[in-house]
Amino acid sequence: xxxxxxxxxxxxxxxxxxxxxxxxxxxxxxxxxxxxxxxxxxxxxxxxxxxxxxxxxxxxxxxxxxxxxxxxxxxxxxxxxxxxxxxxxxxxxxxxxxxxxxxxxxxxxxxxx
Numbered sequence: 654x655x656x657x658x659x660x661x662x663x664x665x666x667x668x669x670x671x672x673x674x675x676x677x678x679x680x681x682x683x684x685x686x687x688x689x690x691x692x693x694x695x696x697x698x699x700x701x702x703x704x705x706x707x708x709x710x711x712x713x714x715x716x717x718x719x720x721x722x723x724x725x726x727x728x729x730x731x732x733x734x735x736x737x738x739x740x741x742x743x744x745x746x747x748x749x750x751x752x753x754x755x756x757x758x759x760x761x762x763x764x765x766x
Contacts, residue, residue: 670694695745710734
């Protein structure tokens, strides 16, 4: 199971990829942020099959990496974001071979970093 940490006011909130619920903030093209409902994680190949899904960049503090109970936290700060997809006005985080994709916030490219 993978997790991301997002800010909710002054608190950190942990969201699991296996559990929908909660809110994440995504970056708009103009740099502003908007809140969207969290759907969890989705495999990259499955996301490509969703009709009308659009790539988005999710604002997060950190994401988990590794396996089982031995996960580590990878900071996602500054000019970086987690790649996600917007579907039915809700957001999934894209998982590529079970790992989050971290992308540049300012780039239009969504390649793996």
